[in-house]
Amino acid sequence: MKSPRTWPAALRSRLGERGPAAVLLVGLLAAMLVPLVALPAVRCEVFGHGCRKPPGPVHADPAPRQGRPLTPVEAAQQGSYVALGDSYSSGVGAEGDLADQNPLERCHRTSKAYYHAVAKAFAFQGGGGFFACSGAKTGNILNGQSGEPPQLNRVDGGTSLITLSLGGNDIGFAKIVAGCVKKLPWSRDCEEQGDEIAARMAVLRRTLPEVLGRIVARAPRARLIVLGYPRVFSEVTGTDGDNISIEDQRWLNARAHELNEVVRQAVAETDEGIVAAQGGGSAEFIDAYSAFAGHEAGSADPYMNGLAFSLPGFAAEPRSFHPTVKGHEAFARLVIDQVGKGPGRPLYR
Numbered sequence: 001m002k003s004p005r006t007w008p009a010a011l012r013s014r015l016g017e018r019g020p021a022a023v024l025l026v027g028l029l030a031a032m033l034v035p036l037v038a039l040p041a042v043r044c045e046v047f048g049h050g051c052r053k054p055p056g057p058v059h060a061d062p063a064p065r066q067g068r069p070l071t072p073v074e075a076a077q078q079g080s081y082v083a084l085g086d087s088y089s090s091g092v093g094a095e096g097d098l099a100d101q102n103p104l105e106r107c108h109r110t111s112k113a114y115y116h117a118v119a120k121a122f123a124f125q126g127g128g129g130f131f132a133c134s135g136a137k138t139g140n141i142l143n144g145q146s147g148e149p150p151q152l153n154r155v156d157g158g159t160s161l162i163t164l165s166l167g168g169n170d171i172g173f174a175k176i177v178a179g180c181v182k183k184l185p186w187s188r189d190c191e192e193q194g195d196e197i198a199a200r201m202a203v204l205r206r207t208l209p210e211v212l213g214r215i216v217a218r219a220p221r222a223r224l225i226v227l228g229y230p231r232v233f234s235e236v237t238g239t240d241g242d243n244i245s246i247e248d249q250r251w252l253n254a255r256a257h258e259l260n261e262v263v264r265q266a267v268a269e270t271d272e273g274i275v276a277a278q279g280g281g282s283a284e285f286i287d288a289y290s291a292f293a294g295h296e297a298g299s300a301d302p303y304m305n306g307l308a309f310s311l312p313g314f315a316a317e318p319r320s321f322h323p324t325v326k327g328h329e330a331f332a333r334l335v336i337d338q339v340g341k342g343p344g345r346p347l348y349r
Contacts, residue, residue: 067349072342073122075282076223078349079160080126083115084141084151084215088165088229088331089132091115093305093322106146107133108318112325117332118163122339126158134318137169138207142214152214159219163335165227167208167263171200176255177232177321180248181307190248197255201262208266212283216270221280223347225338226267227331228260228285230292232304232321239298242307260289271343282343286334292327303327 070078083089091113095101100110109130119128131154133145144150155162168174176197180190215224233239233249244252263285270283295303303326308317323331 069346069348072223072347073340075221075342075347076161076339077122077124079124079158079221081119081122081124081128081161081163082155082159082219083113083118083128083130083132083163084136084154085132085163085165085227086136086169087132087134087318087322088168089113089115089163089227090134091132091328092134093319094325094328095319096325107131107148109133112328114328114331114335115163117329118335118339121332121336122161124161126160129154132165135169136166138166138204138211141166141211152211152218155215155219155222157219157221159222161339162215162219162222162224163227164215164224165229166211167204167259168229170204170207171197171255171259173229173256173259174321177244177252180244180252181242190244191251201258204259205262205266208263209269212266212270213273216274216279216281216283219281223281223339223343224267224270224283225335226263226283226285227335228263228288229256230288230304230323230327231256231290232292232297234296234299237298239306242298257289260287275345280348282345282347284338284343286338288331288334291330291334292323295326295330297321301326303330 087093087108090108091100091110092108094110094112096110096112100112109132113130113132115128115130115132119130131148131151133140133148133151136145136151141151176193179193182189212224212226216222231253233244233253234246235250235253236246238244238246238249264287267283267285274281274283292303295301297304297306303324305319305322305324308320
């Protein structure tokens with residue numbers, strides 16, 4: 001660069017005495033700015049040009065799932081199928097032959113229980129197991145009953161489908177119905193059980209989520225399908241010979257509906273926990289409340305047994321107010337349909 005003293009006189013006059021210093025400063029700034037502006041990050045930050053989008057989606061899952069999603073049936077079939085629960089799953093009331101009525105069979109598992117139809121409907125890679133037991137409560141799932149090991153121990157990491165009905169014995173449903181049967185015609189002994197039932201419901205609301213969580217922990221890949229309870233009685237016609245009025249029937253149906261809501265909520269919370277932990281299984285509820293509509297106890301084509309009274313023992317037989325063979329066929333259709341539908345969200349390996 002030429003010395004300022006060699007610049008033309010006209011230029012020196014135009015810039016004044018400070019002109020040379022100003023020109024030098026501009027030159028230095030230009031020399032520094034050109035390479036900076038050439039950098040993409042600087043152009044992006046300062047001028048908004050030359051910006052590059054980061055690879056992949058902007059709102060990516062912070063912990064992406066591994067493997068491809070499974071279809072609901074694939075997820076259910078990849079291991080074994082295990083049926084757990086109480087008498088509504090073991091098949092009491094759905095006896096098909098004399099062997100089903102064996103008094104030494106402590107859990108009263110029958111050949112017409114819905115488990116058998118579900119086991120035949122799908123190709124379970126790990127086979128199946130039928131361990132539901134009449135009279136089971138939440139505590140029996142964890143601790144066993146009738147000399148049998150805990151039902152919880154029947155599932156493991158290789159289990160891919162579990163069906164379960166649970167809660168009716170915890171609130172004492174058989175005792176509740178018996179209280180309505182034995183009441184005097186003019187009394188309100190049936191409805192007066194309400195406070196006691198509410199207290200048992202509150203306990204079940206605490207214990208059922210724990211049991212479901214323990215099952216999921218032992219069988220983390222499994223689809224846990226919990227079957228709700230059907231409405232036992234008609235809302236418009238009475239049944240003969242059981243001393244239960246239509247008003248009592250409606251009241252009992254309402255308690256069954258409340259029980260189903262407790263079970264539904266526990267199942268939903270369990271599934272939310274699985275999703276939060278990015279588990280491979282699911283917890284799903286089947287609403288069976290109206291599954292026997294038009295086929296309640298005492299109807300022309302019942303899916304539910306009415307009161308069966310044993311005179312020698314002067315007591316109601318176990319099959320009283322339990323599903324018939326047709327009732328378990330209806331249950332099987334519900335379960336098979338749910339296996340095909342899935343939980344309404346992705347299932348992964």
